[in-house]
Each structure stands twice: as structure tokens, then as C-alpha cells.
Amino acid sequence: MEGQGPLSEELFHSFLQLAVKRQASDVHFEVGYPPTYRVFGELLAAKYPPLTHADTEAIANFVLQAPGSGFTPLDFREVDRSYSLPGVSRFRASIFKQRGSWGAVMRTIPFQIPDFDTLNLPPVIRTIAEARRGLICVTGATGNGKSTTIASIINTIIQQERLHVVTVEDPIEFIFAGGKGLVIQREVGSDTASYSDALRAALRQDPDIIMVGELRDREAADICLKAAETGHLVITSLHTPDVPRAVGRIVGLFPADEQDSVRARLADNLQAVIALRLLMRADATGLIPGVESLLATTSVRELIRDGSKVNELRTYMDTAGADLGMHSFDQYLYRLHEAKRIGLDTALANATHRADLERRIMMETGGRPA
Numbered sequence: 001m002e003g004q005g006p007l008s009e010e011l012f013h014s015f016l017q018l019a020v021k022r023q024a025s026d027v028h029f030e031v032g033y034p035p036t037y038r039v040f041g042e043l044l045a046a047k048y049p050p051l052t053h054a055d056t057e058a059i060a061n062f063v064l065q066a067p068g069s070g071f072t073p074l075d076f077r078e079v080d081r082s083y084s085l086p087g088v089s090r091f092r093a094s095i096f097k098q099r100g101s102w103g104a105v106m107r108t109i110p111f112q113i114p115d116f117d118t119l120n121l122p123p124v125i126r127t128i129a130e131a132r133r134g135l136i137c138v139t140g141a142t143g144n145g146k147s148t149t150i151a152s153i154i155n156t157i158i159q160q161e162r163l164h165v166v167t168v169e170d171p172i173e174f175i176f177a178g179g180k181g182l183v184i185q186r187e188v189g190s191d192t193a194s195y196s197d198a199l200r201a202a203l204r205q206d207p208d209i210i211m212v213g214e215l216r217d218r219e220a221a222d223i224c225l226k227a228a229e230t231g232h233l234v235i236t237s238l239h240t241p242d243v244p245r246a247v248g249r250i251v252g253l254f255p256a257d258e259q260d261s262v263r264a265r266l267a268d269n270l271q272a273v274i275a276l277r278l279l280m281r282a283d284a285t286g287l288i289p290g291v292e293s294l295l296a297t298t299s300v301r302e303l304i305r306d307g308s309k310v311n312e313l314r315t316y317m318d319t320a321g322a323d324l325g326m327h328s329f330d331q332y333l334y335r336l337h338e339a340k341r342i343g344l345d346t347a348l349a350n351a352t353h354r355a356d357l358e359r360r361i362m363m364e365t366g367g368r369p370a
Helices: 009-021 053-064 124-128 146-160 195-202 218-229 243-252 256-269 298-305 307-318 320-324 329-338 344-349 354-364
Strands: 026-029 036-039 042-045 078-085 089-098 101-109 134-139 164-169 182-187 209-212 233-238 270-280 287-295
Touching (some): 009 053, 009 078, 053 089, 124 146, 146 209, 146 270, 218 256, 243 256, 243 287, 270 329, 287 307, 287 329, 298 307, 344 354
Parallel strands (some): 134 233, 134 270, 164 182, 164 209
Antiparallel strands (some): 089 101
């Protein structure tokens, strides 16, 4: 490989094309390993020699020299950027340095924004998409469908109504086109210096809806709450495993002496929280989302306002909230298993309270694994 020179752009594109063909969520380019795909949660290596330092440096340059990248090649240590391969797919590229060499992880982003049915999302998501003010949070670990779900919600709205949407993303992922709405999409790093700068500007751009790619710090969270308080719909994402901890994360972005007032602001303005976990289907042919969903009813607002009662939200979702379409992860896992859409091992591995879910399933099946 050393004598053959660095990997060509044509070959780089062929690896990306294969990622789309294989339905891979990500493709890894790292020194010492062949290009590696994540397919339905498993890592699969391409039949190709290990990549060299020159190969990964070439890949970093291909991405960063693309039109609109906004960067002088290799003048940093890590950056996220969008990358498009016409006729194939868009990608979210994470370029980074490790042990003195460059690496890249490319996440596939389809040109077509999938709808709720295609994503196998529950009916309560349609209810959430009807909100036109307040705060909607979508939470979950990396790679569990947050960006796709948010894009589907926004796309549903702009297909139906003439509204102005401003998005602030790092990087831009899905491209919104067509429909009745007007959409401005700004990318941190190339279009704006920071989330906070873009959010302050967004409030002066006559938005109906503001989408924030990720809620990362106190300043951004404060601006989002102010936007919700002034009648805008704000949609954002967090990295927490479930609904109660999403509420805790937002409050925890603020200093201790502000947290009581933040709980009150959040209680007044929250519309919904959606938590996601992607699960292997029972037939192993793909992934299906496990969903925890919370709608901000009067009772929910009171639980949030009292910081000592946030953990009671899970019980509320499964009892009083169930009639409105709410459900905890364990309740949703139980339904997916009952419908034979996921296997027992998958249900238990992703449960919040494994022993309780296992006991319930065993009681329903007479002690026999289903």
C-alpha cells in the first residue's frame, strides 16, 4: 500500500456507496484497520488492506475540501462536517486526530426524510408534532435515531403549514426541501460561530419553529427556554438514556442557585420528551425503535416543578399517562415483545428495570420464554 500512494477519491466514494448498499449506519476510516461498517449494530470490515496514514489524511482532505466546508484542510484536531455524494446519500463526517494520524467516521443520512410510519414510531409522535409552541426534547444515545425523528417531525409540519423554521446544526444533516414552509438551515463552524450566537440571531429572524441540533450548555438552554416562553416551538436533542434523566440534564446545565427557577420555567414550557433506543428486530432483518414518551400534562408539570418527584414520571407514563399514548421504555418493550417484533433477550437487555420486565413477561407466558 505504501508504494501505491494514498487512497483515491473514487475509491473513497466506492466505500461510501457500499455503506448505503449495505444499509450501514456508519463507516469507519482509521489507520491500521480496513474500512469498517456498522450494520444493524454490528461492525463488519471491508475486504481491503488496513488503511495507512496517507489514506486517512486523504479522506480528511476530501471531506474538508468539499464546497462549503468552511475549513482550511487539517488546521484543527477534530470537527464535524456534512458531506454529500450526489445520487447516493449525504453523510455526517466526524474528522479527528488519534495517535498522530487522521481518522474519520461517516454517518449515512438519506436524501429522503422518512415519515413516522417508515420509522415505526408510535402514534403519540403525531400528537407531539401538533405542538406549535413550547419545548420538545428528543433524547437517546448517539446513533439511536434522534436526528431522524426530529427531521421527520419538522418535515411533517412544513408539509402541512406555512411556517418559518430556523435550524442550528453541527453539522447540517437532513436537507428540508419543498412543502409549504420556509426553512433556514445554519451550520455551526461555517455559517455561525456557535449555537448560542445562532440562537440569539434566530430570535430576530421571525421564526415559528427553532430546531437546535443539540442542547450542550447553559447559555443555549437559557435561550431555548426564552424562545419557548415567547411563543415559539423549540425542538432539540439531548444525550440521556431516558425521559427522567433528560429533565435532570436540562436543569443540571444551570448553576445550583438557578435550578429551582429553571424547573419552574421548564415545567411551564415543556411540551414533550421522546427517548429512543434502536433494537434488533426479532427476525434480525433490521432495527426498530424502542420509545419512551412523555406529554406535558398538568400532573407532569407539577412533578417537574418539584425536583424530588422527577423519578415519578416513569410511573405516571405507564398509569395515568397511558390513556394519552404515553409509555415508559419497559412498557413499550413489553408491547414489542408481545407483538413478536423483538426477542426476549433484546427486550431484557434494553429494559430500565430488567427484573421487573422479565417477571411480567414470564407471568404472561406461563414461565416460558417467548
